[in-house]
Structures are given as structure tokens and as C-alpha cells.
Amino acid sequence: MIDLQRSREEIDKIDAKMVELFEQRMKISQNVAEYKINTGKPVLDREREKQKLDSVEKLARTEYNGQAVRELFSQIMSMSRKLQYTMMNYNQASEFHKITEIPKNNETKIVYFGTKGSYSEQAMEEYFGTDITSFGASSFYEVMSKVSNGEADYGVLPIENTTTGGITDIYDLLVEFDNYIVAEQVLKVDQALLSLSGTNLSEIRTVYSHPQGILQSRKFLEQYPNIKTVEFGSTAGCAKKVLEDGDKTQAAIASIRAASTYGLEVLASNINYEEVNSTRFIIITKQRQFCEGSNKMSICFTLPHESGSLYNMLSHIIFNNLNMSKIESRPIPGKKFEYRFFVDFDGCIEEASVINTLRGIEAEALDIKILGNYIGVDL
Amino acid sequence: MIDLQRSREEIDKIDAKMVELFEQRMKISQNVAEYKINTGKPVLDREREKQKLDSVEKLARTEYNGQAVRELFSQIMSMSRKLQYTMMNYNQASEFHKITEIPKNNETKIVYFGTKGSYSEQAMEEYFGTDITSFGASSFYEVMSKVSNGEADYGVLPIENTTTGGITDIYDLLVEFDNYIVAEQVLKVDQALLSLSGTNLSEIRTVYSHPQGILQSRKFLEQYPNIKTVEFGSTAGCAKKVLEDGDKTQAAIASIRAASTYGLEVLASNINYEEVNSTRFIIITKQRQFCEGSNKMSICFTLPHESGSLYNMLSHIIFNNLNMSKIESRPIPGKKFEYRFFVDFDGCIEEASVINTLRGIEAEALDIKILGNYIGVDL
Structure with a gap:
């Protein structure tokens, strides 16, 4: 049986030493970075970083620790770079103008x-x-x-x-x-089932809607296996079609608003199966x-398809204490091994944390576009 | 001017000491973990980790270093946990049976x-x-x-x-x-424009297709501003409609295969605007x-919407050296602050690295589902 209390004290001692060494390392690498920036050299030297990772990995005594040390130093070097980026200029953010x-x-x-x-x-x-x-x-x-x-x-x-x-x-x-x-x-x-006035639900044979309207009302439609569903244009367009065709066997899935726009009757309301839709x-x-008060950023960037590249990119967001609310990747047509990422995170383009994040991603991604900065609304 | 060579030597010395301390720390925390597992205590103790992060952050001399040290130790503790997970059982993977x-x-x-x-x-x-x-x-x-x-x-x-x-x-x-x-x-x-036989492109007034067919052929359609586009069912369903309506002013965007299935004429082929479609x-x-030889995993998991949670989850994939090819987040209906993530990564469910990844995500996510393990094909 181990002594839990003593183990924790030993860990605390090790941690204090590690923090001290880390700070010494940051200081030296900062001086190197200043030298690099002054002499016009790039901050990120992938070849040198790879050599460093190979050499620290070899210092470890077990395979697992080797892998762990590799990840640890990859992090440490990334933190040095993030500090270095704060010394550099960033223009893309200043192209956005604030309006009331x-x-x-x-x-x-x-x-x-x-x-x-x-x-x-x-x-x-x-x-x-x-x-x-x-x-x-x-x-x-x-x-x-x-x-x-x-x-x-x-x-x-x-x-x-x-x-x-x-x-x-x-x-x-x-x-x-x-x-x-x-x-x-x-x-x-709220999806509703709309028809010509004076129609009974039992007379309906065909229901028209946008694919989304049909999908959202799926569980309602399952109760009526004799009704055929047809995907057609937008939901309001389907309501218009029902009016124009003048056919009592037709109905549309659309909004209550569309019912009043096109003079249709509401046969059933709230037919979407998720209560929160x-x-x-x-x-x-x-x-x-x-606008003033903007608190949500949408960006997209392109990355080579390799292990860890997205992880490194997200570290810029996490490190600046910004909360990410959405992420999506899409393959880029014609470029098999490159992916485009769409990311939303909290923040305003005027804030230092946001500017540091954007600067870091710009320096390490293949490209970046700011899609917008606006006031976020919860779904 | 700094001495680059000397700076690098100093960094190398610091790094060697850090690796040694890191290995000592892993050894002690491993003993703690064994003790925890044997006494039925959970590996992840969020409260204790938070206290640890607060205390190391205070040891640092600058605000930036405090933040960096916090991230560093969050990583170090995550690595200890990953090693501990390898000692635990994992059943979900064994429910999948291999077939030839x-x-x-x-x-x-x-x-x-x-x-x-x-x-x-x-x-x-x-x-x-x-x-x-x-x-x-x-x-x-x-x-x-x-x-x-x-x-x-x-x-x-x-x-x-x-x-x-x-x-x-x-x-x-x-x-x-x-x-x-x-x-x-x-x-x-390859999208094609299909019509009744003996029709001229100049006679076409309406083009039917699935929304995807219309979108993919957008640049072709822009050349014919007098043609109206209507979204309707699937691409093959539109080809069927053109045949059944027997109206020479109608055309469908669908495959060459659909043309031969429904006896239609190909007015224009390869009308999708991206060459690689x-x-x-x-x-x-x-x-x-x-199947034997499966090399692609698809999983989904749910996370609380908080800074760093996705980043921690991805670290399980990265740490096990698995390459991630897709990621997507979706809000969960009715649960404002929870997100579901869909992730694809390379690997077979029999491999230790995949099992470790799944085990780690299962331990730290709200839930996880293995969507499948199969042979991946590049787009």
C-alpha cells in the first residue's frame, strides 16, 4: 500500500522544479525569437522542432514516456511560439470596422x-x-x-x-x-400541415415540402402511411403550389405564416417531432x-491532413481562453489531403485574445478567412 | 546580439532535466493510480486536478507563464490518465465481430x-x-x-x-x-442534362433536380437565365418525371445512367462545375x-460546451498517433450547452491504440457511440 499523502508531496516538489525550468526555458527561447524576428527569420522552424522532438523522445526510458515527452515538448514549443506571435503585426483584424x-x-x-x-x-x-x-x-x-x-x-x-x-x-x-x-x-x-380551406385530413393524398420540412415532420407523417410525400422547392413555395393547383388532395408542410400569406387552412399545427425546433x-x-457588442467569431482555415494539425490549431483558441461553440471539417474539392475547417468561438475582433488567436492560426494554417464577428444568439 | 548556439545548448540542458522530472512524476502518479483502481476510486478527479492547476499557475512569475504552466500541467495529468486507462477493461470494442x-x-x-x-x-x-x-x-x-x-x-x-x-x-x-x-x-x-428525345436545349424552360444536382450544376445553369430550376425529389426521380410528363420544355439534371434507365436524351454531359465531383x-x-483490413473508425460522442473539452478529447486520438480525417459538431436539440461530435480517424478496432483512444474518450465524454469500423476510400 502506498502513502497517498507522501506521494502527493513528492509530486508537488517535482512540479515546483518543473515550473522553474519551464520559465527559464521560456526566457531563453524568447530571446531566440526576438533575434529571429529582428533578422527576419520565421518563428516556426518545423525541421528544428522535429529534431528537438526526436531527441527528447530518446531521453525517455519507456516507450510510453517517449511518446508522452514528445507531446509535452510539442506543447512547450507551441507555447513559446504563441508568445512570439504577440510581438508580430496583424492586419486582417483591422480591416473590420466597428458600427453602432x-x-x-x-x-x-x-x-x-x-x-x-x-x-x-x-x-x-x-x-x-x-x-x-x-x-x-x-x-x-x-x-x-x-x-x-x-x-x-x-x-x-x-x-x-x-x-x-x-x-x-x-x-x-x-x-x-x-x-x-x-x-x-x-x-x-413550427411546421404545420396546410391545405385548401374546407379540406379534411382524410382527403389528403400528397404532401409537398422542402426536404427539411418533411424530415422534421417525419414522425407525424408516419401515422399516415397512405400519404405520399414529395420534396419540392421551399416550404412557402409548396404552400403557394397547393393554392395554385387548387387540388384538395394536396397539402403542404410550411409555417402558419405561409398559411395566412396564401389563404390556406391549418389542418395540423406543430407537427415537427422535436419540441425544440x-x-x-x-x-x-x-x-x-x-456591431458594438459583437461576441461571436466565425472563421475558416485550411490545414494539411496530418495527425495533430487541427489539435495544434485549436490550441490557439484554448490557450487564449476562448470558448469554441462549433467546428466542422470539409474536404477541399480536388485536393485530397487538405481540409477546410469552419470554427465559431466567443470573442470580439477588438480583443487581444482574439487577435492573438487569429495571428497564431494565420501563422500555422495554409490560409484563414474571417467570416464575421457578430452578436451570438443561442439556438 | 545573442549567441544562438549557446542558447540552444542551455535549452538542451533544461530539457534533459525536465524529461527526468517528468518520468519521476509519471512513476509516482502511476502508483497512485494503481492504488485508486484497486480501491475502486475513479481515475479522473476533476476537483483535485483543478486545485493542482491553480497551485502551479501561482508558482509562475508572469501572467503569460501562469497560463502556459496551467496548460502544461493539464497536459501532464492527462498523460498520466491515458496510461492509467490502459489498465482498465473496455467492452464496447469487443462487441464488434470480425468477418472476412x-x-x-x-x-x-x-x-x-x-x-x-x-x-x-x-x-x-x-x-x-x-x-x-x-x-x-x-x-x-x-x-x-x-x-x-x-x-x-x-x-x-x-x-x-x-x-x-x-x-x-x-x-x-x-x-x-x-x-x-x-x-x-x-x-x-457526373451530372447531365436529360430531356425527351428529339429536344433542343433552346426549347427547355424548366429544369428539375435534387437540390444537390442544381447546386453542383450552378455555373452551367447561369448561362441560361431563361431556364427556371425546380427542386424535386431525387435526381433519378426527376428523370422519371420528365419521361412521365412527356413535356418537351422540361429537362432533368441526373446521371447518364438515369438517361438510359428512363430512355432520355443527354442534352449536355458533365455539367457539374467542379471537375472532381x-x-x-x-x-x-x-x-x-x-471486415478484415478495416482501417477507418467513425465515432460520435457528447461533450459539455466548455472551453477545452473537445481539445482534451482530441488529445486521446493524437496521443495514440491516430490520424483524424473528419470532425463535425452539432448542437443537441433541447440541450443548449451540450454538443455532439462526429469524428473519423484511421485505425482498426482490434488495435491497442484504437482501444486506448476509445477508452479515454468513453471515460471523459458524456457518452460515446462507435458508428462503425470499415475500409476507408479516398474521395
Whole structure:
């Protein structure tokens, strides 16, 4: 049986010595870094770091400890680099200009996804109010284009749903277009079954909706095995179709709002199977701007596909004490071994911790784009 | 000016001392762990670790070093835990049974997504050949159900596309159903514009396709601003619609294979804008099985939404020298501060490094599910 108390005291003594050695090491490597920066040499010397890791690994007496020591020194060198980055300039953040708030009046032109009665239109009105100039666009791509070519000042697009997906396309478009996220709006989504007035649920043979509407209402639809489901355009577009076709055997899954827009009857409401069914919408603009009080950063960066590279990248976020709320990786078309990562974390682009994080990622990733800095809203 | 050579020698001396102290520390904490395991105490004592981190942080002389020391010791303690986990049992991996190969004969019942001529059917035939019994299902959910209730032995579903998305729904269904991935198949997707025979491109007014087909062919469609695009079912379903409607102003974006299935004419081929447009399909089954030579693991786990928790989880993968090829986070409906992560990494469930990784994640995550172990194919 070991003496727990004595073991802990021994560990405390070792730790005190390790902290002292660590601080000595940081001081020396800091001097080396200053020398490097003054003579224009890069901070990260991968070859030298690899040699160092090989040599410390050999010092350890067991294979497990060798691996552990390797990871430990990889961390230690990464910490030296992070301190060194704080001495360097960083321009990308300063290209973003602070505004008090987004203008919300009838001179503000806004494009939303879908037709009248769509969830995006509803999200737009909840954010901007109704004293605005707005129009719908039939695809995510078209929303992005209209903002990019100046036909609209702002665009409204769905980006995340608690029950299903739909995120990935939008993120790809954010990389393709020079647009930025300036705000987000969360909408509780209640799907309803809509039909021509005077129709009975038993008469319905075909239900039209966007794939998301069908998926979210799956458990409701399972009770009616004789009803055929057809994926078709946006949810509001399906409501419009039911009105225009004038066929009593048709119904649409869409919002209560779409029912009133197109004069349809609500056969069943709240048919989505998750009680909490919310969608997050983003508000995009061509300007690099952020509002006062912004507390959420969205970035994307590209990494070589190798063990540890993402881990090192995330260490910049963790080390600066920033909380990460989302991460996603996508393969890059045509480049088998490179991955693009989309990461959200808490913070404002004015803060030193955020600037240090961005600087560190920029120095070590293949590329980085700031997708936006805005006020985060919980789903 | 500093002496670079001398600075490096000093660092080498410090490093040798640090390695020695680290090994002493590992030895003592190992004894503590053995004692804990023998007396049935948990390996991870969050409260004790927090106290330790607070006390070492105070030993450092600068704020930056305090933060760095905190991270360093968080790592050191994590390494002790990883070694301790290797002493513990792990059952989840042993529930997966090794098979030589998946049976590919006419007694194998397979369900694929979509109708005849769909990309999923094509992926199925490339994997299983044609000497099989197969049928289509109209939704991802239906494919999962048919496998789960035994109507089919295997199911084929798209899970990732190099140009667009579609992944998230499938991953959610993998959590919902007790099905597992046993194989994957990659298909090069060439979208084509299909119409009734004897039609001219100039006559086309409406193009039908799955949202993915429209998105992938966006740049082609931009050349024809008078053509209206309508999202409708699967790509093969759209080809079927064009045939059935018999309307010469309609066309579908679908595969060349769908053209021959429905006797349509190819108006334009290879209209997807990314030259490399591949889709990854998964083959699922109800059995917990993996084929000989499996080298890719898919898992999902749930974490509290707090700084560093994902980073700690990934350290299990990195520390065991496993390469991570995909990561994705999703908010969990109704649980604001918990996130579910989907991670793919290289390895076979029989290997010690994989078992150690799974054991470590299981001990520190809120929950973990092994989604499958199979032979990976590059996109």
C-alpha cells in the first residue's frame, strides 16, 4: 500500500522544479525569437522542432514516456511560439470596422431566401422590422450574388437547424463570395400541415415540402402511411403550389405564416417531432463590419491532413481562453489531403485574445478567412 | 546580439532535466493510480486536478507563464490518465465481430436510397455487383428503417459530397438507429442534362433536380437565365418525371445512367462545375461487424460546451498517433450547452491504440457511440 499523502508531496516538489525550468526555458527561447524576428527569420522552424522532438523522445526510458515527452515538448514549443506571435503585426483584424448598429429603415435593401411567407422572410422581419425594402431570391446562391453585386445591402439565409442540417452549402458560399456575417437571428420553427380551406385530413393524398420540412415532420407523417410525400422547392413555395393547383388532395408542410400569406387552412399545427425546433439565420453584407457588442467569431482555415494539425490549431483558441461553440471539417474539392475547417468561438475582433488567436492560426494554417464577428444568439 | 548556439545548448540542458522530472512524476502518479483502481476510486478527479492547476499557475512569475504552466500541467495529468486507462477493461470494442467479407450474392437483400437509376443504386452495384436482391426507398429514414427491421440486410446511403453537403441528416439517423457502417464506396458524380428525345436545349424552360444536382450544376445553369430550376425529389426521380410528363420544355439534371434507365436524351454531359465531383456512400447493417483490413473508425460522442473539452478529447486520438480525417459538431436539440461530435480517424478496432483512444474518450465524454469500423476510400 502506498502513502497517498507522501506521494502527493513528492509530486508537488517535482512540479515546483518543473515550473522553474519551464520559465527559464521560456526566457531563453524568447530571446531566440526576438533575434529571429529582428533578422527576419520565421518563428516556426518545423525541421528544428522535429529534431528537438526526436531527441527528447530518446531521453525517455519507456516507450510510453517517449511518446508522452514528445507531446509535452510539442506543447512547450507551441507555447513559446504563441508568445512570439504577440510581438508580430496583424492586419486582417483591422480591416473590420466597428458600427453602432445595422441601419433598419426603408432605405435598407434586403434579400431573403425563398418566396413571401418563408421562414427567412420571417427571420428578416424579426431582425429588421417591417420598415424596410425587401425581396426574395430562389436559391442560397442568388441571395449571396445579390449582396455581392450591390442589389441588396444585406441578405438573410438559414444556416443551422437544431433537428436537421443545411449548413454546409452556406459555408461554402461564404468562402466563395466576399460577403461577411454581421448578425444572426434564431427563429422557433413550427411546421404545420396546410391545405385548401374546407379540406379534411382524410382527403389528403400528397404532401409537398422542402426536404427539411418533411424530415422534421417525419414522425407525424408516419401515422399516415397512405400519404405520399414529395420534396419540392421551399416550404412557402409548396404552400403557394397547393393554392395554385387548387387540388384538395394536396397539402403542404410550411409555417402558419405561409398559411395566412396564401389563404390556406391549418389542418395540423406543430407537427415537427422535436419540441425544440429552431433555425439559426445569418445576416450577411459585403462590408467588413461588426456591431458594438459583437461576441461571436466565425472563421475558416485550411490545414494539411496530418495527425495533430487541427489539435495544434485549436490550441490557439484554448490557450487564449476562448470558448469554441462549433467546428466542422470539409474536404477541399480536388485536393485530397487538405481540409477546410469552419470554427465559431466567443470573442470580439477588438480583443487581444482574439487577435492573438487569429495571428497564431494565420501563422500555422495554409490560409484563414474571417467570416464575421457578430452578436451570438443561442439556438 | 545573442549567441544562438549557446542558447540552444542551455535549452538542451533544461530539457534533459525536465524529461527526468517528468518520468519521476509519471512513476509516482502511476502508483497512485494503481492504488485508486484497486480501491475502486475513479481515475479522473476533476476537483483535485483543478486545485493542482491553480497551485502551479501561482508558482509562475508572469501572467503569460501562469497560463502556459496551467496548460502544461493539464497536459501532464492527462498523460498520466491515458496510461492509467490502459489498465482498465473496455467492452464496447469487443462487441464488434470480425468477418472476412460482406456476402455478395442473390440472398443478400439491399435497400438503396432513391428510385432505379439513382446514384445510390449505382454505388450499390459497384460495391455488391448485380447478383443481389435490391429495392429502393424514398428517404434516408426509410433506408435506415428497412435495415433496422430486417427487411434488408444492408442499406446504401450518400454521406458526403466533395462539392456540397447532405451529411448531417445521415449522421443524426446513425445515432437514432442501432445501425452501423460496415463499408463505404466512392462514386464520381457526373451530372447531365436529360430531356425527351428529339429536344433542343433552346426549347427547355424548366429544369428539375435534387437540390444537390442544381447546386453542383450552378455555373452551367447561369448561362441560361431563361431556364427556371425546380427542386424535386431525387435526381433519378426527376428523370422519371420528365419521361412521365412527356413535356418537351422540361429537362432533368441526373446521371447518364438515369438517361438510359428512363430512355432520355443527354442534352449536355458533365455539367457539374467542379471537375472532381465525388460522393461518398456508406453501407450500413444492423450487425456490429467489421471486415478484415478495416482501417477507418467513425465515432460520435457528447461533450459539455466548455472551453477545452473537445481539445482534451482530441488529445486521446493524437496521443495514440491516430490520424483524424473528419470532425463535425452539432448542437443537441433541447440541450443548449451540450454538443455532439462526429469524428473519423484511421485505425482498426482490434488495435491497442484504437482501444486506448476509445477508452479515454468513453471515460471523459458524456457518452460515446462507435458508428462503425470499415475500409476507408479516398474521395
